[in-house]
Amino acid sequence: MTGRVALVTGGTRGIGRAIAEMLKDRGYRVVAVYGGNVEAAEQFHQETGIPVYRWNVADYAECEAGIHKVAEEVGPVEVLVNNAGITRDVTLHKMSYEQWEDVVHTNLSSVFNMCRVVIESMRDRGFGRIINIGSINGQIGQYGQANYAAAKSGIHGFTKALAQENAKKGVTVNAIAPGYVDTDMVRKVPHEVLEKIIAGIPVGRLGRAEDIARGVCFLAEDNADFITGATLSINGGQHMD
Numbered sequence: 685m686t687g688r689v690a691l692v693t694g695g696t697r698g699i700g701r702a703i704a705e706m707l708k709d710r711g712y713r714v715v716a717v718y719g720g721n722v723e724a725a726e727q728f729h730q731e732t733g734i735p736v737y738r739w740n741v742a743d744y745a746e747c748e749a750g751i752h753k754v755a756e757e758v759g760p761v762e763v764l765v766n767n768a769g770i771t772r773d774v775t776l777h778k779m780s781y782e783q784w785e786d787v788v789h790t791n792l793s794s795v796f797n798m799c800r801v802v803i804e805s806m807r808d809r810g811f812g813r814i815i816n817i818g819s820i821n822g823q824i825g826q827y828g829q830a831n832y833a834a835a836k837s838g839i840h841g842f843t844k845a846l847a848q849e850n851a852k853k854g855v856t857v858n859a860i861a862p863g864y865v866d867t868d869m870v871r872k873v874p875h876e877v878l879e880k881i882i883a884g885i886p887v888g889r890l891g892r893a894e895d896i897a898r899g900v901c902f903l904a905e906d907n908a909d910f911i912t913g914a915t916l917s918i919n920g921g922q923h924m925d
């Protein structure tokens with residue numbers, strides 16, 4: 685049992701929930717950050733006992749205040765899982781600036797915000813695990829997702845740069861690129877589009893949130909210290925790189 689403090693953004697629903705629960709089962713002291721769905725967060729807290737904190741990860745000042753509160757109440761963050769993300773799917777010729785900005789700020793600027801706040805303490809302590817949740821669509825693009833693909837692709841580049849900067853400090857920085865996972869986000873994809881996508885997944889099914897959580901737990905381990913700057917694709921074979 686590790687007892688290390690792990691923070692998961694978007695940690696009360698979908699993939700984030702599975703990550704939070706699996707880390708807890710493995711002995712981490714987990715906190716989950718959520719943005720807006722109070723009802724889901726309360727239910728999650730009641731069912732799991734995991735403390736929840738509400739702030740907007742797209743806002744730097746809120747990340748700073750929130751992470752300091754977590755440090756005081758639970759302890760300094762040792763494992764950071766940047767999972768929070770949204771979609772605003774629409775082709776570029778119909779995309780508003782707001783749809784671009786919402787996705788880039790929530791999915792990518794949030795990763796800067798959270799990492800920037802925790803990185804100095806991780807470096808000082810000589811230990812840290814940062815795991816950023818990217819996407820298959822940041823690797824190969826997706827019709828209707830110029831905003832999302834740009835943000836997720838940005839996460840993959842950010843991960844490699846941060847990994848290089850912190851490799852000598854005991855801090856590893858890795859990404860997971862999930863494929864299509866059975867969550868509320870993917871259920872919003874039009875039915876006929878989703879059918880075609882599933883037909884292109886060699887394993888023949890959508891992913892489960894736990895499939896991604898297992899990858900996070902692996903990268904979070906103390907003895908995963910030689911794995912940094914990597915992207916772990918968990919996509920049922922939909923894209924092989």
Ligand code: CAA
Pocket residue numbers: 771773774775818819820821826827828829832862863864865869870873874877
């Ligand atoms: N490739 C090629 N053509 C496509 C296409 C694709 N992937 N998707 C749609 N099209 C085509 C359609 O066939 C249609 O062509 P015709 O007019 O010739 O029939 C045309 O584009 C318009 O399609 P729609 O009627 O669907 O148009 P729309 O404007 O109503 O919606 C859309 C377009 C918003 C892109 C919609 O198709 C959509 O939501 N697609 C799903 C996008 C997607 O996969 N998002 C992933 C969400 S999950 C996620 O992001 C998690 C993760 O990390 C994997």
